[in-house]
Amino acid sequence: MVTRDRRNAALRLAVGACLLMSGCRGSSDPADTVFVGGPIVTLTDAGVVDGLAVRGDRIVAAGSEADVRRLVGAETRVVDLGGRSLLPGLADNHLHSVGGGPGVDLSRVRTLEELLDAIARTAATTPPGQVVVTNSDWHEGQLAEQRLPYRDELDQAASAHPLVVVRGGHEYILNSAALRYWSIDESTPEVSGGRIGRYADGRLNGELVDRAKEYVELPPAPRSDRDAAKDALVEQYTTLNRRGLTSVRHPGGSPEQLDLIRELEAEGRLTMRVDFLLRAPRSGSAEELRAVLAQWPEPPSPEQMRARPASQMVRVDGVKLGVDGGFEGGLMREPYEEPWGEDGTFHGLQTVPRDAFVETVRVLHGAGWRVATHAVGDAAIDLVLDGYEAADEEAPIEGERWVIEHGFIPRDDHFPRMRALGLAVSAQDHLYLAAPSLVEYWGAERAAWTTPLRAYLEAGIPVSLGTDAPVVPYDPWWVLHHFTTRGTISAGVLDDAQSVSREEALRAMTAGYAWLTFSEDQRGVLAPGMVADLIVTDGSFRDCPDPCLETMVVDLTMVGGRIVHER
Ligand SMILES: [Zn+2]
Numbered sequence: 001m002v003t004r005d006r007r008n009a010a011l012r013l014a015v016g017a018c019l020l021m022s023g024c025r026g027s028s029d030p031a032d033t034v035f036v037g038g039p040i041v042t043l044t045d046a047g048v049v050d051g052l053a054v055r056g057d058r059i060v061a062a063g064s065e066a067d068v069r070r071l072v073g074a075e076t077r078v079v080d081l082g083g084r085s086l087l088p089g090l091a092d093n094h095l096h097s098v099g100g101g102p103g104v105d106l107s108r109v110r111t112l113e114e115l116l117d118a119i120a121r122t123a124a125t126t127p128p129g130q131v132v133v134t135n136s137d138w139h140e141g142q143l144a145e146q147r148l149p150y151r152d153e154l155d156q157a158a159s160a161h162p163l164v165v166v167r168g169g170h171e172y173i174l175n176s177a178a179l180r181y182w183s184i185d186e187s188t189p190e191v192s193g194g195r196i197g198r199y200a201d202g203r204l205n206g207e208l209v210d211r212a213k214e215y216v217e218l219p220p221a222p223r224s225d226r227d228a229a230k231d232a233l234v235e236q237y238t239t240l241n242r243r244g245l246t247s248v249r250h251p252g253g254s255p256e257q258l259d260l261i262r263e264l265e266a267e268g269r270l271t272m273r274v275d276f277l278l279r280a281p282r283s284g285s286a287e288e289l290r291a292v293l294a295q296w297p298e299p300p301s302p303e304q305m306r307a308r309p310a311s312q313m314v315r316v317d318g319v320k321l322g323v324d325g326g327f328e329g330g331l332m333r334e335p336y337e338e339p340w341g342e343d344g345t346f347h348g349l350q351t352v353p354r355d356a357f358v359e360t361v362r363v364l365h366g367a368g369w370r371v372a373t374h375a376v377g378d379a380a381i382d383l384v385l386d387g388y389e390a391a392d393e394e395a396p397i398e399g400e401r402w403v404i405e406h407g408f409i410p411r412d413d414h415f416p417r418m419r420a421l422g423l424a425v426s427a428q429d430h431l432y433l434a435a436p437s438l439v440e441y442w443g444a445e446r447a448a449w450t451t452p453l454r455a456y457l458e459a460g461i462p463v464s465l466g467t468d469a470p471v472v473p474y475d476p477w478w479v480l481h482h483f484t485t486r487g488t489i490s491a492g493v494l495d496d497a498q499s500v501s502r503e504e505a506l507r508a509m510t511a512g513y514a515w516l517t518f519s520e521d522q523r524g525v526l527a528p529g530m531v532a533d534l535i536v537t538d539g540s541f542r543d544c545p546d547p548c549l550e551t552m553v554v555d556l557t558m559v560g561g562r563i564v565h566e567r
Contacts, residue, residue, distance in 0.1 A: 030073025038081025089246025099470030330376030
């Protein structure tokens with residue numbers, strides 16, 4: 001009996017393994033693609049190997065060149081790496097979109113003058129009185145002057161049009177016509193969770209931060225039909241494939257956006273694995289949340305998430321919340337540096353009342369949802385931990401991999417609390433872009449501590465990496481460059497002690513992401529049975545001299561065995 005049981009168990013294992021491989025062909029069947037002759041960074045115990053074979057959507061062998069040459073048949077494509085690196089496909093843990101849009105493009109301006117010229121050019125071809133809006137994917141850190149343009153300057157570029165300069169996800173700057181258009185003046189009341197900026201003499205400078213943005217209702221984006229929206233998504237994912245991305249997590253969208261991506265998957269046009277967070281209502285109202293929950297799909301349990309077939313490209317992963325502002329509104333225990341600190345009284349912006357946040361988390365937890373919350377400053381992390389701990393008291397969340405998004409300024413006392421709850425931190429390279437502003441807002445010490453990857457790793461907190469595009473441009477190589485050097489675009493190196501090795505950064509951007517999305521049995525490392533999500537880089541990932549990663553060229557990107565980019 002014992003023997004038969006054992007044999008059955010062995011058989012079940014064999015069948016399981018066979019199902020894991022593509023189809024049930026024998027292990028000696030030829031591979032579809034075989035890579036030889038290069039350093040292949042597996043991120044497994046096998047380390048760096050010379051050969052890798054792909055059949056169907058899976059890796060079927062990773063080892064010596066001789067091992068994989070055995071799998072070469074008449075139809076097999078053999079790719080000689082010739083010393084180029086082969087790595088697991090990159091994954092961005094927090095990507096809204098590639099950026100761009102129908103507004104004024106400021107992504108490439110490098111001075112205030114160029115910025116104002118770009119606006120003036122658009123205004124010149126827009127009927128007077130019509131609202132002019134800029135795209136959001138730029139930051140003053142890219143400008144020689146390293147500061148925002150304000151109302152008076154904007155009036156020089158456009159005086160006959162209400163103008164809204166959108167900067168990232170947390171801030172608008174308005175010209176005088178726009179302030180008039182939305183009836184905002186010196187007597188307009190401050191909103192809690194928001195800030196209305198002023199010049200030193202008390203006049204409005206046009207700045208509206210976080211919830212103060214609610215005074216402005218932007219004109220709806222030109223309606224594109226469903227097909228055009230889908231084509232734009234295909235183009236977006238192709239752009240990202242070219243830089244080596246094979247998975248992205250969209251941090252907060254609507255069920256309608258999810259449907260569009262699912263349609264692409266059904267049509268076989270999707271070249272990216274997409275993990276999707278639904279966005280809870282920003283109001284923080286539990287009633288509104290319950291109404292929305294009724295419209296949403298059922299939340300997947302951790303077991304269901306783990307059991308999803310690898311062929312399923314689009315996955316719902318949880319719900320996105322937020323508690324504080326961004327660069328200019330991260331919620332801190334200690335006040336901002338002067339003059340932003342307003343005589344030691346400004347600590348950043350809490351965008352939702354404490355009770356509303358705790359209740360929102362409780363409702364989501366009760367409904368079975370995993371929560372991921374935007375928290376930039378240390379006081380915001382306090383609030384998130386308080387909310388998560390309250391939920392955890394009702395029913396443990398450990399094992400559900402709840403998330404803190406961004407986590408710029410953790411304190412040492414946060415780490416044990418994060419570990420006790422089994423949290424993951426979803427980190428991005430904001431510092432690379434915004435370093436000069438962060439020094440100005442928070443002082444050199446806090447700015448240098450921003451997103452301390454080394455500290456997170458040493459504290460044993462699971463971390464993944466990404467960009468927050470379009471707040472920071474989408475290039476994943478800027479991420480790898482930044483976290484391995486702590487280099488920034490225009491402020492030099494900030495706290496080199498927080499830099500990590502190339503392998504650590506790569507691991508966070510691949511295996512760390514897989515853990516974040518309950519897909520570590522399928523993605524993130526290169527081993528037999530894992531999906532064939534991989535990239536070939538032009539330069540040597542392990543050996544090229546800094547700052548080579550920043551501009552690394554990707555020669556080939558494969559998603560599930562399918563080549564989606566090759567140059
Ligand atoms: Zn974001």
